[in-house]
Amino acid sequence: MKVILITGASSGIGYETALKLAQQGHKVYGAARRVERMEPLRESGVVPIQMDVTDEASMEAGVRQIIDAEGRIDVLINNAGYGYLGAIENVPIEEARRQLEVNLFGLARLTQLVLPHMRRQHSGRIINTSSIAGKTVMLFGGWYNVSKYAVEAFSDALRMEVKPFGIKVSIIEPSGIKTDWGLIAADNLEKSSRGTDYEDDGLKMSRMLRLAFSTNLLSPPKRVTRAIVRAVNARCPRLRYRPGMGADAIVALNALLPSRWWDSMQRTAIGMVKK
Numbered sequence: 001m002k003v004i005l006i007t008g009a010s011s012g013i014g015y016e017t018a019l020k021l022a023q024q025g026h027k028v029y030g031a032a033r034r035v036e037r038m039e040p041l042r043e044s045g046v047v048p049i050q051m052d053v054t055d056e057a058s059m060e061a062g063v064r065q066i067i068d069a070e071g072r073i074d075v076l077i078n079n080a081g082y083g084y085l086g087a088i089e090n091v092p093i094e095e096a097r098r099q100l101e102v103n104l105f106g107l108a109r110l111t112q113l114v115l116p117h118m119r120r121q122h123s124g125r126i127i128n129t130s131s132i133a134g135k136t137v138m139l140f141g142g143w144y145n146v147s148k149y150a151v152e153a154f155s156d157a158l159r160m161e162v163k164p165f166g167i168k169v170s171i172i173e174p175s176g177i178k179t180d181w182g183l184i185a186a187d188n189l190e191k192s193s194r195g196t197d198y199e200d201d202g203l204k205m206s207r208m209l210r211l212a213f214s215t216n217l218l219s220p221p222k223r224v225t226r227a228i229v230r231a232v233n234a235r236c237p238r239l240r241y242r243p244g245m246g247a248d249a250i251v252a253l254n255a256l257l258p259s260r261w262w263d264s265m266q267r268t269a270i271g272m273v274k275k
Contacts, residue, residue, distance in 0.1 A: 001027055003075070004074065005114070006021075007031045007051065007106075010037040013179065014030070018041055022045045026075075027047075028046045030048050031050075035049070053107065053109075056109065059110050074118075076126045077129070078129060082103060083185050085186075085192070086142075087196070088142045096146075099144060102147075103147035111158065119165045122166040124166070125231070126155075128172070129228075136254040155169055170240070172227055172228055173240055173242045173247060174247065176218040176219070178213060178221065179213075182210075182212060186209035189202055204271075204273040219243065224244070227243040
């Protein structure tokens, strides 16, 4: 049995992962701002805790609660995330900062709070949810891409630093996964584009997102859950897991193609969308 802390556990991938790990016999603490949405998880043994990864006090209190109750934290799964799509020029700088605050700085601060306990144990696992958006830039994904590229660099640096202490770091890099994230992102993109010089392309991209995330073309969330569970349980976890349809292929294609070709592919795709 491992003592696990997972953020973003009130819905989607975080909720399903917390449930699966608890069913396997692990002691799981599910953290999120909306504690009431995690109440059904109690039946499976998950302990819901209120935590906002943009609030220092709530993170300190959450870690302290787990240490007081269990004496250790074996696995930290940084799963909480936020996305607001739009042209770089259009996205309010407050929204840009919020994406970095949630996706990077909150993740980093919680990691800092957990690391001293893992070092004392001389063991531990840190699993950071990134995205192929941390490897490839998508049209109108600018600020979200920035946050995920930063998670990639942070995780690689962290992995080298903590290896002497017996702590392993893995990154989860999903491709398109059928969750509400895509529909929310489409709403935000439409909101940030209307009435601007980017409106035409922004609305086309928004329609593409709604279509993709409303069909069965994308992979189900359980694909990501399986990858996280493997990273938790594997004797020697991989450095990177890429669940979801075409994740490896997309990253490889981006690495092989000249940048102008990659840009052209994306613009051609939205050009095919009807107004």
